[in-house]
Amino acid sequence: MxxxxxxxxxxxxxxxxxxxxxxxxxxxxxxxxxxxxxxxxxxxxxxxxxxxxxxxxxxxxxxxxxxxxxxxxxxxxxxxxxxxxxxxxxxxxxxxxxxxxxxxxxRDEPEWEREDLEDDRLRLIFTCCHPTLPADAQVALTLREVCDLKTEEIARAFLASPSTIAQRIVRAKQKIREAGIPYRVPTRDELPARLDNVLRVIYLVFNEGYSASSGRELTRADLSAEAIRLGHLLLELLPDPELMGLLALMLLHDSRRAARTDEAGELVRLDEQDRSRWSQAQIAEGAALVERALASRRFGPYTVQAAIVAVHAKASSAAQTDWAQIVALYDLLLRISPSPVIELNRAVALAMRDGAEVGLAAIDRLLARGELRDYHLLHSARADFCRRLGRLDEAREAYRAALGLAQLEPEKRFLQQRLDELDAGQREA
CATH class of the missing domain: 1.10.1740 (Rna Polymerase Sigma Factor; Chain: A)
Incomplete structure (x- = not known):
């Protein structure tokens, strides 16, 4: 040796x-x-x-x-x-x-200590995200090879069976080998066209770390840190405004990690978090990146999402949050990238700006369309609005629906606690 x-x-x-x-x-x-x-x-x-x-x-x-x-x-x-x-x-x-x-x-032995933009993990992620691979295979392969997620974990994130995910990964590897897909970072001319897939995959990796798809732990800090590290490396390679927006979004979300759970590991809502525990260094870096991306006027949905999180980060307390600005940013986001999940988030912001009844009406319209019927956060938000409006039977029903759909243990305990509080209040009455 x-x-x-x-x-x-x-x-x-x-x-x-x-x-x-x-x-x-x-x-x-x-x-x-x-x-x-x-x-x-x-x-x-x-x-x-x-x-x-x-x-x-x-x-x-x-x-x-x-x-x-x-x-x-x-x-x-x-x-x-x-x-x-x-x-x-x-x-x-x-x-x-x-x-x-x-x-x-x-072949010559490599230079082991060489740490530059041609990082091997960047090579790996661009290979896994090569456009000749199917989109779902790109994500599955990256989560498996770059992030070391188990096939079962990826399957839960995809709402697919482990065997389906395993087949996607095997076929993607075969395609890379048979098609001779190069193991390299694209040239500067190639990068812009290849970047969208990579950004999507990096954000999926971050989300799995920031809010695990299922299990006992709310977060996996190692995955979020890896996604942020990859974002930094890519930004050095290509100062793209939307990449700035994505990195800002991840930093601003991650700045709240320490305050998202209490000492027992239980979920703490955003409006109840101890903001002194938020990372000011990450907030400052994220806010600066948002400003640079917005100033370019070539930004996309990641930048707008980052701007929304930045408004939260700037507020000294939940009561001081500029909900009017957040609703306006969600309106912009829906024009750029329409999505029922974004509509749900906008409904929550509407409730904070205009009252629970307005937010509930928006959520009921979403529910009637059926797109988010199996999404636990929709039922959780509906339960909260009904509770605030004194519609307690509806609140219980919605909390039970959310509880039945939630996969993450801390979220289940949080929802059960809310349900128990309603039942306790009824007994006292």
């Missing part, structure tokens, strides 16, 4: 990392290692097998020999070596594999 693959010093021998520490390294570094292995080996399946073999070797060797001075380089080098060795063993049955092994072995 190369020099950087050796333990950092003999004094660490026998006092290496624990299995738990190796697991942490897997969660923080495995996607980087995989991205580099895909570049070096030229094949998703071969790289995934190499990643697996490298971490098995790490579990066996590091606790005994000590942590390498550069763990990521050790893992890449070990994975590459094991992939080549495996190809040579299998070459007894397929002579073409021997040639491939020789080709891979003949």
């Amino acid at each position: 190369p020099e950087h693959g050796r333990p950092c010093s003999s004094e660490h021998a026998g006092n290496g990392p624990t299995l738990a520490e190796v697991d942490i390294l897997y969660r923080t570094q495995s996607r980087r290692v995989l991205a580099t292995l895909i570049r070096l080996l030229g094949d998703f399946e071969l790289a995934e097998e190499a990643l697996h073999d490298a971490f098995i070797a790490a579990v066996q060797q590091w606790p005994r020999d000590g942590l390498p001075s550069n763990p990521r380089a050790w893992l890449v080098s070990t994975g590459r070596f094991k992939a080549i060795d495996g190809l040579r063993r299998r070459a007894r049955f397929d002579a073409s594999l021997s040639l491939l092994a020789d080709q891979l072995d003949g």
